[in-house]
Structures are given as structure tokens and as C-alpha cells.
Amino acid sequence: KQEVTQIPAALSVPEGENLVLNCSFTDSAIYNLQWFRQDPGKGLTSLLLIQSSQREQTSGRLNASLDKSSGRSTLYIAASQPGDSATYLCAVKAGANSKLTFGKGITLSVRP
Amino acid sequence: GAVVSQHPSWVICKSGTSVKIECRSLDFQATTMFWYRQFPKQSLMLMATSNEGSKATYEQGVEKDKFLINHASLTLSTLTVTSAHPEDSSFYICSALRGEGHRTQYFGPGTRLTVL
Numbered sequence: 355k356q357e358v359t360q361i362p363a364a365l366s367v368p369e370g371e372n373l374v375l376n377c378s379f380t381d382s383a384i385y386n387l388q389w390f391r392q393d394p395g396k397g398l399t400s401l402l403l404i405q406s407s408q409r410e411q412t413s414g415r416l417n418a419s420l421d422k423s424s425g426r427s428t429l430y431i432a433a434s435q436p437g438d439s440a441t442y443l444c445a446v447k448a449g450a451n452s453k454l455t456f457g458k459g460i461t462l463s464v465r466p
Numbered sequence: 467g468a469v470v471s472q473h474p475s476w477v478i479c480k481s482g483t484s485v486k487i488e489c490r491s492l493d494f495q496a497t498t499m500f501w502y503r504q505f506p507k508q509s510l511m512l513m514a515t516s517n518e519g520s521k522a523t524y525e526q527g528v529e530k531d532k533f534l535i536n537h538a539s540l541t542l543s544t545l546t547v548t549s550a551h552p553e554d555s556s557f558y559i560c561s562a563l564r565g566e567g568h569r570t571q572y573f574g575p576g577t578r579l580t581v582l
Binding site for chain 2: 363399400403453
């Protein structure tokens with residue numbers, strides 16, 4: 355059974371800092387991995403999706419990497435801003451039509 | 467990008483009543499939709515997979531007679547929480563699969579259910 359872990363559960367950083375959010379998964383046989391953002395009381399916004407054949411994806415100040423063999427992914431946020439404050443969820447998929455297995459998320463607070 | 471809507475965004479009901487939540491894909495057809503439940507500070511847990519024109523597939527531990535799912539059209543799936551109890555209070559999120567090949571999953575904004 356696939357398990358996705360995100361540690362720590364919460365993180366507080368000063369504005370402008372570069373930071374890394376970690377995600378680990380137990381079964382390396384994944385189809386893709388996705389990072390989401392969730393604001394309080396809201397749904398999910400997809401940030402980056404990495405297919406199993408890819409090693410990283412970039413969008414603006416965000417960069418996500420994937421190391422299937424070690425069961426790890428990182429989300430790098432450059433020059434953090436207060437508007438980046440949210441919960442960041444990592445999720446993996448075993449196949450094209452398989453369900454997403456989510457981690458519990460990391461709640462990020464960027465202090466002005 | 468693709469849009470998935472949910473209605474209502476929040477609902478408060480009395481214990482014992484039934485509540486229906488709608489999930490719509492607004493600009494694409496979705497043969498497959500998913501229903502998730504999220505408790506505070508917990509991850510999203512898949513409840514069931516809804517397939518258009520067929521019965522939903524429920525995850526282990528989810529009561530199909532309590533959480534009724536109907537996917538009657540390619541753009542609409544409904545989740546009915548029957549005889550709701552306070553422990554059913556949660557954030558319910560739907561998502562819809564779009565496209566062929568590398569199918570992308572789009573999420574709705576969620577519905578906050580509070581059962582008194």
C-alpha cells in the first residue's frame with residue numbers, strides 16, 4: 355500500500371527565504387507525482403506535475419524534483435512571499451486511471 | 467484551465483437529514499470523477515470513484531448505502547450523504563479526470579458540511 359509522508363507538518367519562514375518542501379513515498383512504482391496548493395477552506399490548485407519519466411518541472415519560482423528510486427520529491431520555492439502561505443500537498447498516482455494518494459501536507463507561513 | 471465546480475460551497479444540516487452535493491465539470495466531459503473527504507489537518511482520503519453510466523467504486527471502509535453517488539451525465543456527479551450525523555462533518559472535495567493519455571485531474575473548490 356502506497357504511503358506518502360510530508361515532514362514537517364508546518365513551517366514558518368521570513369519573507370525572501372528560499373525553501374524546500376519534502377515528500378517521500380513508499381512504493382517507487384508511480385505513474386506521476388503532483389504538488390498542490392490548498393488555501394484554508396478551499397479546494398486544491400495543481401502547481402506542478404512530474405511524470406515518472408521526468409526528473410523535474412519548473413513553473414515560475416517553483417521547481418519540483420522527483421527521485422523515484424529513493425521515493426522522494428522536493429518542491430523548491432524561491433524568494434518566498436507572504437502570498438505563498440498555504441498548505442502544500444504532495445500526491446502520487448500508480449497508473450493513468452489510478453487514484454491519487456495524498457500526503458497530509460505542509461502548512462507554510464511566510465512572515466512579512 | 468479546466469474548471470470543476472461544486473454546489474453548495476457549505477451546508478449546515480440537522481442530524482438525520484440527507485444532504486446532496488453536486489460536482490460539475492464546466493468545460494469538459496468527465497467519464498470519471500472522484501469524491502474525497504478531508505478532516506482538519508489530515509490528507510484527502512478517496513471515498514469513491516464515480517464512473518458515468520455505471521456504479522461507483524467505493525474505497526474500503528466507506529459505506530455505499532450512506533454515501534450515495536450518481537454520475538448520470540458526463541458533466542455531473544452527485545454525492546448524497548444520507549442520514550447525516552455529526553461525525554460526517556467534513557470537507558468534501560470532488561475531482562474530474564480530463565483527456566486521454568496523461569489524464570489530468572482537476573479539483574473542485576470543496577463543500578464544507580457541518581452536521582448539528
